[in-house]
Amino acid sequence: MLNVLFTGLFTGLALIVAIGAQNAFVLRQGIRGEHVLPIVLTCLVSDLVAITAGVAGLGAVIERWPGALPVAQVIGGIYLLAFGLHAALRAWRPTGLDAGTGSRMSGRTAVLTALALTWLNPHFYLDAIVLLGTVANSFGADRWWFLTGALLASTAWFFALGYGARLLRGLFAKPTSWRVLDGGIAVVMGALGVTLLTH
Structure with missing residues (x-):
């Protein structure tokens, strides 16, 4: 059982840790230090729903109706391009951490953005539902141990990313650091958006 749990843990980490729009936002x-807990919980609940659905067999359903994925690709690609453009504008006129409250994102907007960056990304369905679901089901009755491991990976990663980022606050008190970060986010978002739209 433990070997299946650890397989789920390391497989989940291998997929979650990859640089992407969701991780960049978190x-x-x-x-x-804005709305970290709601954002982290949104990501965790999304993973819980998707990975559980995959382990329960929803991955097989998506494989039978692949037409839904191209639609998600177009919507997700457009959203990522828009998000990348917004990051590029922030990089053009960066501010430090002491910027006024007008630049802060509301809690509702933060949660909706986290949801969009997660559920409008077709790779999320492929990774969480199809891939993890397929691997988990290869363990038969022990597939729920695999699910537990994958969810532990998700929990550890998002809490570490969301709250560990505070260690970088000193560095990002300077507008120049934000210019580099937002510029990098713009490149990642734009590249992912173009990839989704062209494939």
Whole structure:
């Protein structure tokens, strides 16, 4: 059982830790110290729902109706391009952590952004539902131990990313550091958006 749990843990980490729009958003909000807990919980609940659905067999359903994925790709690609453009504008006129409250994101907007960056990304469905669901089901009755390991990976990663980012607050008190971070986020978001729209 433990070997299946650890397999789920390391497989989950391998997929979650990859640089992407969701992680970039959690990192940025963690550095700013804005709505970290709601964002982290939103990401965790999303993973819980998707991975559990995959282990329960929803991955097989998506494989039978692949037409839903291209639609998600177009919507997700457009959203990522828009998000990347917004990050590029922030990089053009960066501010430090002491910026006024007018630049802060509301809690509702933060949660909705986290949801959009998660559920409008077709790779999320492929990774969480199809891939993890397929691997988990290969363990038969022990698949729920695999699910537990994958969810532990998700929990550890998002809390570490969201709250560990505070250690970088000193560095990001300077507008130049935000210019570099937001510029990098703009490049990542833009590249992911173009990839989704062209594939």
